[in-house]
Amino acid sequence: MLVETSDHLTRVADRLRAARAVTAITGAGVSAASGVPTFRGDGGLWRSFRAADLATPEAFARDPALVWEWYDWRRQTIARCEPNAAHLVLSRWTERPGFTLITQNVDGLHERAGARDVLRFHGSIWNVRCRDACHGSPPSWRDDTVPYPVLPPPCPYCGGIIRPDVVWFGEVIDPRLFARCAAATACDVFLAVGTSAVVFPAAGLVHEAKRRGAFTLEINLERTPASDLLDLSLLGPVEEVLVELDRLVRLPSTACP
Numbered sequence: 001m002l003v004e005t006s007d008h009l010t011r012v013a014d015r016l017r018a019a020r021a022v023t024a025i026t027g028a029g030v031s032a033a034s035g036v037p038t039f040r041g042d043g044g045l046w047r048s049f050r051a052a053d054l055a056t057p058e059a060f061a062r063d064p065a066l067v068w069e070w071y072d073w074r075r076q077t078i079a080r081c082e083p084n085a086a087h088l089v090l091s092r093w094t095e096r097p098g099f100t101l102i103t104q105n106v107d108g109l110h111e112r113a114g115a116r117d118v119l120r121f122h123g124s125i126w127n128v129r130c131r132d133a134c135h136g137s138p139p140s141w142r143d144d145t146v147p148y149p150v151l152p153p154p155c156p157y158c159g160g161i162i163r164p165d166v167v168w169f170g171e172v173i174d175p176r177l178f179a180r181c182a183a184a185t186a187c188d189v190f191l192a193v194g195t196s197a198v199v200f201p202a203a204g205l206v207h208e209a210k211r212r213g214a215f216t217l218e219i220n221l222e223r224t225p226a227s228d229l230l231d232l233s234l235l236g237p238v239e240e241v242l243v244e245l246d247r248l249v250r251l252p253s254t255a256c257p
């Protein structure tokens with residue numbers, strides 16, 4: 001179902017207010033208003049670069065300097081961006097018991113907005129690890145260097161090279177993290193926010209939530225492959241829709257007893 005009416009927003013707000021457990025998964029659309037490029041669509045990152053050339057282990061093995069140039073450029077871009085209203089609403093919602101925030105975004109803007117316990121499905125662009133998992137190095141560490149003086153950046157533990165600690169195509173989601181995200185599909189309301197819903201297994205979570213009985217909705221500028229399967233699609237800029245939803249959630253309930 002596709003809607004944009006205030007009546008539907010009010011109904012969603014009623015459901016959110018009554019829900020004991022709410023889970024949201026966010027995608028690049030949530031950071032678009034902050035100036036972080038999305039992956040697909042107009043101006044998306046894949047318009048200028050082929051995913052297979054940059055976001056795969058094979059691409060990194062072939063040309064680590066090229067892949068790092070892309071990540072270094074994105075890190076410089078993100079470092080200049082600030083969280084927007086959508087990040088701020090979601091960060092407030094993470095203070096609510098029973099709320100789980102899963103993000104596919106690697107930009108760290110949810111955390112910068114103050115969100116608690118964010119489940120980072122595809123890792124973080126601000127974390128790195130030794131490409132060869134050398135003995136002396138931790139599994140992953142934070143590195144805010146922007147820009148890197150040398151590409152690919154050297155591993156400070158073995159002199160080899162480091163890689164971004166993100167999940168590339170063909171790589172497996174950390175099983176413990178995946179288990180926590182899968183468990184969060186047992187909820188009353190599941191929101192898919194600003195994601196094209198084409199990358200699995202992340203895109204499968206909303207379907208699993210629906211199968212388990214959750215009310216499922218997406219917030220997006222446009223229809224996605226998930227639209228027909230969800231209970232509701234709210235079409236609009238997430239940084240506006242979430243602010244309005246948040247305002248309505250704070251009002252007294254309008255639901256019939």
Ligand code: BJW
Binds near residue numbers: 105172194195197
């Ligand atoms: C707005 C807005 C505004 C804009 N307001 N809205 C099942 C079926 C088919 C394929 C597979 C499958 N299972 C696995 C696969 C393979 C593959 C996959 O899914 N491929 C598909 C593309 C076909 N998946 C994988 O390889 C995954 N691993 C895996 O499955 O392991 C098991 C396995 C291993 C080996 C073999 C087989 C299985 C890993 C996926 C990793 C994805 N990694 C990336 C890069 C992360 C690092 C980095 O950032 O560089 O993650 S790709 C990229 O896509 C990134 C994103 O997190 C992800 C999702 O993108 P997202 O967030 O949805 O962004 P966009 O740009 O696509 O959409 C933005 C949306 O916002 C749009 O809809 C706009 O309209 C909207 N929007 N402004 C509201 N203001």
